[in-house]
């Protein structure tokens with residue numbers, strides 16, 4: 463990527479309802495095209511028309527850029543939402559999350575984890591043992607920011623996802639986000655299902671599991687969804703916010719596509 467490197471990010475909302483967000487890292491010559499694409503994406507979102515779209519562009523300190531790889535990716539076929547959620551629960555238990563914490567996070571995602579009963583802008587933070595919510599602001603949560611795929615890795619990923627019929631923006635972006643989250647200090651696992659009404663898939667990611675997808679974690683038409691990051695008890699939450707929101711991360715290699 464060309465230097466200097468910039469973080470460009472978009473957030474779209476209608477009132478206190480989160481509509482859409484996007485994150486990229488890019489050289490100056492790409493910023494106008496990316497900005498136009500992000501505005502178009504915000505205006506065409508299935509959650510409806512936003513009444514505000516924020517775009518932020520900031521130069522990255524390259525001396526502090528961190529390079530990481532993507533987790534391995536696997537899809538577990540399920541026939542129903544109940545089966546999908548049970549399989550996701552089993553994955554979280556294998557990753558060392560307590561049943562109480564896993565169930566309460568799922569219940570929160572299903573019921574709208576923000577105080578207004580809708581999806582949060584960012585992710586919830588959940589104590590992996592007792593299930594307590596640890597984010598500082600329950601409407602906002604923590605937004606994972608300042609990460610992207612390096613160009614060569616993006617080309618390899620697109621080719622490999624294409625071969626298994628999964629080359630879409632949801633999967634690509636979720637993989638990059640999960641990669642950063644799995645490198646965050648104190649995070650033991652992540653649970654996500656989409657807040658987009660027409661996208662029913664989600665995943666559990668953990669260092670011991672990789673990125674495990676479930677095609678059905680919520681009913682079609684449902685727009686409540688989001689992310690929960692499970693934290694080892696005693697995690698420095700302020701430090702974790704700093705890492706997730708501020709540390710620039712470039713993903714420069716892909717994981718394996720597992721059967």
Ligand code: PML
Pocket residue numbers: 631632633636654655656657658661663664665675
């Ligand atoms: C989102 O884009 O709203 C999150 C999508 C999570 C699942 C992506 C996948 O299909 O692996």
Ligand code: MG
Pocket residue numbers: 482483
């Ligand atoms: Mg999104």
Ligand code: MG
Pocket residue numbers: 585606639640643652654689
């Ligand atoms: Mg995540």
Ligand code: MG
Pocket residue numbers: 481482483656657658
């Ligand atoms: Mg979404």
